[in-house]
Amino acid sequence: MQLLQQKIREEGRVLSNEVLKVDSFLNHQIDPQLMQEIGLEFVRRFESKEITKIVTLESSGIAPSVMTALQLQVPVVFARKRKSLTLKDDVYVSEVYSFTKQEKNEIAMSKNYVTADDHVLIIDDFLANGEAAFGLIDLVNQAGAVISGIGIVIEKSFQPGGDRLRETGLQVEALARIASLENGEVSFL
Ligand code: G4P
Ligand code: NA
Ligand code: NA
16 A cells, blocks of 8 residues: 555664664554545455454554445454453453564453454554554454454565465455565565
8 A cells, every 4th residue: 555655664764773763653553544445445455355344452553444444334342451360251361472572462352342243454553563452352242253364464574474364365455564674674575
């Protein structure tokens, strides 16, 4: 997606060989026009798929998800991150390991909003190791819903998440695919 690549080139900050900061339009301040274009692009890429709901993870997955959902006229459900191990039987829970933070977290999604009748598009802002995406897949599987595909705003293709996800056979669409962040420069695939 040309517009997104341009925005990353202009405003992204390479923090290390692994980390790209995009706080000016995605992770802190949000650019609504860009999010709208992102929504339209996800709709185009998953045109052939039935989608009754979008599932994402708080917080940075919500903006691109809402813009996509607005086009499709379906609801968005965002899984919540939680520290506590308090058991509740009205939620599906999955464990997600964050390599960035080197800690295990739980993500949880209410049993009320995703059911076996749903066809779910999963959306997230970044794909690195894929832990968050696999956690979301697990939640949707627990609900018995069909997964229609995975939409990612920015994939760091030099990390293993993209390959791991595509190995599942699910349709995975990343709007910007970064081949490398070496030498302080963003190179796209
Ligand atoms: P993984 O899910 O792919 O395994 O990734 P990891 O544990 O490494 O990522 C933890 C958090 O860092 C996630 O956000 C993820 O989206 C984000 N992240 C990973 N790589 C990058 C990067 O290069 N740049 C930026 N800006 N973020 C990255 P989160 O903690 O869930 O935060 P948020 O959704 O509240 O923003
Ligand atoms: Na993030
Ligand atoms: Na995220």
